[in-house]
Amino acid sequence: MRLLLVEDDAMIGASLVHGLSDAGYEVDWVRDAVAGAAALDDPSAHYVAALVDWGLPRGDGVSLIARLRSRGDAIPVLMLTARDRLEDRVRGLDAGADDYLVKPFELQELLARIRSLLRRPPRRAGNAVTVGSLTLDPVSHEAHVEGRRVALSAREFALLYALMDAPGAVLSRTQLEDRLYGFDDPVESNAVEVVIHAVRRKLGRAVVENVRGVGWRLGTPS
Ligand code: CA
Secondary structure (H helix, E strand, O other): OEEEEEOOOHHHHHHHHHHHHHOOOEEEEEOOHHHHHHHHHOOOOOEEEEEEEOEEOOEEHHHHHHHHHHOOOOOOEEEEEOOOOHHHHHHHHHOOOOEEEEOOOOHHHHHHHHHHHHHOOOOEEOOEEEEOOEEEEOOOOEEEEOOEEEEOOHHHHHHHHHHHHOOOOOEOHHHHHHHHOOOOOOOOOOHHHHHHHHHHHHHOHHHEEEEOOOEEEEOOOO
């Protein structure tokens, strides 16, 4: 899992990279707001979350987050800052930060906050739902993967929407049938598999994972 760290303090940055790497994360560390924006604009980076310092050269963390949210990016963001006045915290959260950690902090607390961010259900930017590199647009019934647009049928859309609504959860055949079909629709015994097959053909086999005997969960599109 890859994190973006935007932090200009060399000692804090190096120590966070060290601690986060020890905890199993890959970390890209950039040291100013312009480099942070460029990293966040890179669709191939696939960051699971960003840790953003408030005070940065060539801009500031709050503007960086506000810009990210204004273009619909739903990546979880944790602000790191020495500011602890209430109005500053409110400003950071209003700009679109998901959480806030005041320096100095213990690495253990940072790791717990990151785990908590990654457990949250996906943030909705407008009506779109985003998990990792996959975004669903309920207005156009399209999936967006790394800049590629894929048109989906109503049932293909409903299947992905159900899986993305609970990332990590395994949904049973009955649960998926309920999401894909109305009460009065006759459901063929292999109906769910047919829709999964169609979705995999469009977004790669790994986009839907089969958990044998239990059901299916969201995987990674290709
Ligand atoms: Ca700073």
